[in-house]
Amino acid sequence: MPADIGHPSISLDLLHDFSELVAYHFMVNALLAGSIVAVMAGVIGWLMVLRRESFAGHTLSLMAFPGASGATLIGIAPAWGYFGFCALAALGIGRLAGVGRSRHVQASAGIGTVQAAGLAAGFLFVSLYSGVLGGLENLLFGTFLGISDSQVLVLAVVAAVSLALVAVAARPLLFASVDPEAAAAQGVPSAALSTGFLLLLGLAVAATSQITGALLVFALLVAPPAAAQALTMRPAASLLLSVGLALTVVWLGLGIAYFSIYPVGFFITTVAFAIYLLAALVGRLRR
Amino acid sequence: MFTHEFMRNALLAGSVIALACGLAGYVAVLRGQVFAGDALSHVAFTGALAAAAAGIDTRIGLFIATIAVGTVIGTLGRRAAADDVVIGNVFAWVLGIGLLFLAIFSTSTSGGSGIEAARTLFGSIFGLSAFDARLAATIGLGCVVAMLSIARPLLFASLDPDVAAAQGVPTRLLGIAFASLLGVVAAEAVQAVGALLLLGLLATPAAAARLMTRRPFAGLALAGGLAVVAVWGGLATSYEVSSLPPSSAIIAVAVAIYTTALAGSWVRGRATLRPCARAVRWRR
Numbered sequence: 001m002p003a004d005i006g007h008p009s010i011s012l013d014l015l016h017d018f019s020e021l022v023a024y025h026f027m028v029n030a031l032l033a034g035s036i037v038a039v040m041a042g043v044i045g046w047l048m049v050l051r052r053e054s055f056a057g058h059t060l061s062l063m064a065f066p067g068a069s070g071a072t073l074i075g076i077a078p079a080w081g082y083f084g085f086c087a088l089a090a091l092g093i094g095r096l097a098g099v100g101r102s103r104h105v106q107a108s109a110g111i112g113t114v115q116a117a118g119l120a121a122g123f124l125f126v127s128l129y130s131g132v133l134g135g136l137e138n139l140l141f142g143t144f145l146g147i148s149d150s151q152v153l154v155l156a157v158v159a160a161v162s163l164a165l166v167a168v169a170a171r172p173l174l175f176a177s178v179d180p181e182a183a184a185a186q187g188v189p190s191a192a193l194s195t196g197f198l199l200l201l202g203l204a205v206a207a208t209s210q211i212t213g214a215l216l217v218f219a220l221l222v223a224p225p226a227a228a229q230a231l232t233m234r235p236a237a238s239l240l241l242s243v244g245l246a247l248t249v250v251w252l253g254l255g256i257a258y259f260s261i262y263p264v265g266f267f268i269t270t271v272a273f274a275i276y277l278l279a280a281l282v283g284r285l286r287r
Numbered sequence: 288m289f290t291h292e293f294m295r296n297a298l299l300a301g302s303v304i305a306l307a308c309g310l311a312g313y314v315a316v317l318r319g320q321v322f323a324g325d326a327l328s329h330v331a332f333t334g335a336l337a338a339a340a341a342g343i344d345t346r347i348g349l350f351i352a353t354i355a356v357g358t359v360i361g362t363l364g365r366r367a368a369a370d371d372v373v374i375g376n377v378f379a380w381v382l383g384i385g386l387l388f389l390a391i392f393s394t395s396t397s398g399g400s401g402i403e404a405a406r407t408l409f410g411s412i413f414g415l416s417a418f419d420a421r422l423a424a425t426i427g428l429g430c431v432v433a434m435l436s437i438a439r440p441l442l443f444a445s446l447d448p449d450v451a452a453a454q455g456v457p458t459r460l461l462g463i464a465f466a467s468l469l470g471v472v473a474a475e476a477v478q479a480v481g482a483l484l485l486l487g488l489l490a491t492p493a494a495a496a497r498l499m500t501r502r503p504f505a506g507l508a509l510a511g512g513l514a515v516v517a518v519w520g521g522l523a524t525s526y527e528v529s530s531l532p533p534s535s536a537i538i539a540v541a542v543a544i545y546t547t548a549l550a551g552s553w554v555r556g557r558a559t560l561r562p563c564a565r566a567v568r569w570r571r
Contacts, residue, residue: 055375081373086547116486120538120542124535222379268383273380
């Protein structure tokens with residue numbers, strides 16, 4: 001927390017606490033950006049979990065690191081680096097996933113290679129730039145604070161575009177995710193859809209990681225959707241639940257972090273994990 | 288190049304670590320546990336920072352964390368390969384805890400926390416002392432010996448678990464032993480290339496070896512060999528080009544090897560595919 005905000009204290013009077021929470025512009029922006037991110041992660045992460053592409057999602061989320069450091073090195077806006085590297089990695093993963101006879105085994109090894117290559121490049125950029133190392137933590141773990149109005153706007157546009165794309169492709173995408181063979185037999189272009197989805201995931205991740213940092217996007221992408229899918233398998237209900245849980249995670253995480261000296265990332269991942277654990281327990285008990 | 292002590296230390300530790308990584312990585316790829324390796328790399332970060340925050344040797348935290356999580360993944364057994372969601376959730380949270388330790392560590396010490404975090408995340412193979420290098424090499428050698436001694440039943444159990452179990456191979460025990468061993472190897476690799484780049488030594492040489500040969504023992508040997516080549520190539524390159532950090536150079540060589548193998552398999556695939564495709568067309 002910056003020093004000029006004094007010592008925020010929690011009074012357990014919800015109204016008072018809330019008014020203190022939104023008293024500062026940076027906090028309002030953080031809540032706005034966090035909410036947009038949560039909705040996007042709730043929807044796209046839900047599809048990622050359904051498609052069992054967590055490893056790919058994690059790899060894409062790490063590509064924010066070379067993206068940001070590369071852009072800083074050559075002196076362009078970091079956003080270009082984020083989107084560029086994520087798109088590149090998405091195409092790479094989509095390409096490698098189809099190589100070799102034993103597809104599954106080879107795919108995961110290929111994804112691992114993409115990840116290592118990207119991170120090695122990122123580390124190279126950081127050491128070449130040598131000035132950014134102080135910001136390494138921010139790059140990796142993000143800062144919810146100090147989000148500008150224009151960043152919120154860009155985020156909203158990206159979210160709107162990606163959600164619109166999901167809505168357009170929802171039916172075939174869902175079909176191809178649940179039953180790839182049947183979908184392929186019915187003439188659904190599952191290979192194209194698969195690459196398309198990876199690109200979409202890359203877009204969402206690139207937008208999200210500018211706020212949460214490269215290492216923690218993944219928590220938002222995987223935990224709320226996994227919890228929602230453990231609770232119900234009806235697509236529409238599960239999807240809505242996933243978005244709701246993601247919003248809860250972000251609001252609770254930001255709220256607690258505001259009144260504490262410890263980093264936002266820790267609270268967000270902990271709330272997310274607690275929700276996932278509870279959902280998994282409830283899901284198991286009901287079965 | 289060999290006159291510098293730091294270079295000799297790096298080569299000693301790096302070669303043994305690479306060999307262990309190549310061998311363990313090959314089996315991890317066969318078993319579909321690359322994502323588990325990815326999880327271990329993040330756990331390693333938290334373990335090292337927890338030790339740093341507590342003020343003890345980071346290696347202690349590193350080994351405890353990776354071996355513990357490795358054993359848990361091993362106990363989950365074949366479910367672990369399928370249940371990537373569980374792994375993903377757990378390590379996302381573990382990473383959050385790592386962040387907390389980083390914050391505690393940076394409030395308890397003045398500065399240096401960023402450097403410690405960077406060291407853990409990206410390794411510092413040129414910073415190894417003679418003692419560090421010898422210790423890492425000894426543990427790495429132990430891993431290699433352990434891997435080789437269980438290689439035969441392990442490969443059998445990984446390639447065809449059902450038949451292996453029917454033949455009386457203790458597949459479950461082997462799975463747990465291997466996953467714990469993977470934990471040790473991960474902690475070793477963190478000292479060389481860092482937590483974030485671990486997969487480059489674990490998965491990349493193995494993936495290349497898998498593309499080159501289908502025979503398991505040849506593949507195992509090839510993966511170990513390629514990993515060692517990657518480390519040697521990377522260290523030499525980084526020594527010549529001083530702005531290039533050693534971890535990045537090592538991974539770059541490994542990725543170059545993988546790309547070559549990929550191109551080779553693509554060319555071979557086309558060569559063997561063409562007659563087949565023609566035959567299919569002809570039968571239609």
